[in-house]
Amino acid sequence: MLPSVSVIIAAYNSAATLGATLSGALTQEYQGDIEIVVVDDGSTDSTAQLVAGYLEQDLDQRAASGELLRRTVLYQGQQNAGQSTARNRAIEISSGELLAICDADDVLLPGYLERAVSMLQEADSAATMVASNAFVLTPNGIAADRPLLRDNHPRAEQQRLVGIQYNFGSIFMLFPRALVQQLGAFDEQLRSCEDWDLWLRAIFAGWTIVRQPEPQAIYRWTSASVSSGTDQVYQAEDVVIRKLLASQGENMSEAERELAERRLASGSPLRLISRFEDGLRNGEFDAAKRDLFEASALVSFQGRLSAKAKIARLPGGIRLLQWRQAKLDALNGYQQDMAR
Numbered sequence: 001m002l003p004s005v006s007v008i009i010a011a012y013n014s015a016a017t018l019g020a021t022l023s024g025a026l027t028q029e030y031q032g033d034i035e036i037v038v039v040d041d042g043s044t045d046s047t048a049q050l051v052a053g054y055l056e057q058d059l060d061q062r063a064a065s066g067e068l069l070r071r072t073v074l075y076q077g078q079q080n081a082g083q084s085t086a087r088n089r090a091i092e093i094s095s096g097e098l099l100a101i102c103d104a105d106d107v108l109l110p111g112y113l114e115r116a117v118s119m120l121q122e123a124d125s126a127a128t129m130v131a132s133n134a135f136v137l138t139p140n141g142i143a144a145d146r147p148l149l150r151d152n153h154p155r156a157e158q159q160r161l162v163g164i165q166y167n168f169g170s171i172f173m174l175f176p177r178a179l180v181q182q183l184g185a186f187d188e189q190l191r192s193c194e195d196w197d198l199w200l201r202a203i204f205a206g207w208t209i210v211r212q213p214e215p216q217a218i219y220r221w222t223s224a225s226v227s228s229g230t231d232q233v234y235q236a237e238d239v240v241i242r243k244l245l246a247s248q249g250e251n252m253s254e255a256e257r258e259l260a261e262r263r264l265a266s267g268s269p270l271r272l273i274s275r276f277e278d279g280l281r282n283g284e285f286d287a288a289k290r291d292l293f294e295a296s297a298l299v300s301f302q303g304r305l306s307a308k309a310k311i312a313r314l315p316g317g318i319r320l321l322q323w324r325q326a327k328l329d330a331l332n333g334y335q336q337d338m339a340r
Contacts, residue, residue, distance in 0.1 A: 002032030004070075005113055005174070006096030010086035012041040014104035015050050017220065021104055022054055024217075026071050030113035031063050033070040037090040038104075042080030051075045084186035084194040091185050100174045101195070105220045106134070108172075112216040116174040119212050127207045129179065129199070131170035134217035139333030148219050151302050153211040160252075162301045163203050164241070164259050166269060167196035172217045179207065187243075192236035200240065204248045221332070234268040262298065269298045273305070280325040285318045 007025045011018055018038075025036045040047050051073065059071035074093055078086065091099060098117065102108055116130045123130075134148040149170060154162040162168055173195070183201050186194040199209065241260050249257060263269070272295035279288025289312050296302075296309035311317040 002030070002117065003097040004033040004035065004095070005030065005098045005100055005117065006035045006037055006091075006094035007100045007102050007108070008087055008090045008094065009036065009038045009102055009104050010041055010083045010090065011038055011043060011047050011051075011104040012080070012083070012086070013043045013045045013047060015043075015046040017105040018047060018050055020107050021102060022051070022073065024107040024109065024112075025102065026054075026059055026073075027110055028108065028113045029110045030117065031067075031069065032113075032117070033072075033096075034113065035070070035072045035074065035094060035096050037074045037094045038076075039086040039090040039093070040075065040077040041083065041086040042078065048075070048077060082188065082191050084188045084190055087194075088185045088188060091180060096177070098174055098176055099180070101171060102217075103171060103220075106171070107218040107220075109216045109218065112172070113174070115212050115214070115216055116172075119210055120174060120176075123208075123210060125208060126176065126178070127205075129169070129173055129175040129202065129207060129209045130212055131168075131209050132172040132174070132212040132217060133170070133215045134172055134219040135215045137218050137220045137222075138331075139222055140331060142218070143331060147215045149211065149213075151304060153209075153213075154301060156208045158301070159203050159209060161256055161259065163200050164244070164256060164263065165299045165301055167193070167199065168301075169195070169199040169209050170211075171195055171219070173199070173209075175202075175207075190236055190239065192230075192233040193240050194236075196237075197240045197243065200244055201247075204244070204251070234271045237268045237270065238264060259298075266294055266298060269295045272298070277325055280318075280322040281329070283322070285322075288312075288321075289318060 009021060022036060028034055038051050054073045055075060061069045061071055063069050076089065076093060078089060100113065112132060116132050119130045120128060135142045135144065136146060136148050154168060179202055183205055187197050190197055241263050245260050272291045276288045276291040276295060279291060292309055292312055296305050299305055308321060311321055
């Protein structure tokens with residue numbers, strides 16, 4: 001019998017997108033029980049009324065074998081306390097053997113759980129998490145050839161060092177309930193990067209992330225996305241690294257400690273990359289190259305970033321990168337408040 005799955009959704013003023021999120025979770029091809037747990041983090045729109053429409057329906061389905069598959073939606077409201085707190089409350093309420101994180105503006109495609117659970121069951125260790133790839137939905141639609149996760153996935157023995165460089169996991173993560181029983185759930189003091197913090201804690205505790213490479217979800221990237229870059233995100237990255245040094249510093253290799261300390265000294269690589277891209281847009285090439293070279297040194301595992309640094313060192317290379325950035329901005333319908 002397949003394990004039951006709880007889909008964990010923290011919602012805040014999500015009435016415009018949550019219907020698609022719930023429908024995606026309820027129409028999974030997965031032949032096990034699915035429980036969708038929505039915690040409303042103090043919404044002031046019609047989020048509660050939207051979820052109520054699902055609560056009133058009989059959602060159970062019949063498998064091809066005739067077996068009854070439970071499809072349940074649970075809802076609880078709370079005063080606004082942040083996404084981490086809402087996710088943790090949803091985990092507390094949930095009953096599934098496996099937990100799947102999904103944001104209230106993203107969508108799980110029909111094969112998502114079937115493929116992710118299959119990878120988890122095939123893993124060599126029970127201490128495994130599955131990060132699923134996704135299509136990226138921008139204001140101009142979906143570019144099918146540019147999924148969310150495009151860099152190579154690090155091998156198990158690389159994951160501690162690469163995890164310090166950047167969050168190579170995915171918000172579309174499936175993992176056993178044992179992970180939060182062992183390590184605790186999301187850090188409620190963090191308003192950003194709380195997923196990266198949990199994945200890092202898991203990696204340093206001996207867990208491994210595997211990747212389901214075929215996009216089986218839709219990740220929404222717009223100016224309204226929580227993940228769109230702000231100073232809060234960059235500051236949260238520093239907090240995550242300081243936490244890691246405080247808890248694991250004595251257990252780190254010299255290379256891991258040096259990288260963590262260099263990150264704190266240089267600031268967020270994400271900020272450097274954002275400044276590099278803005279430098280290209282504004283024609284500030286010298287500053288753009290400095291930011292690119294520093295980011296590439298900090299995030300050496302990202303092949304695409306290293307390739308850009310090599311191009312920038314060639315005659316005329318920086319103008320080629322500017323042309324490519326303009327092309328990508330047009331493709332994505334880029335707006336200034338979509339900066340990461």
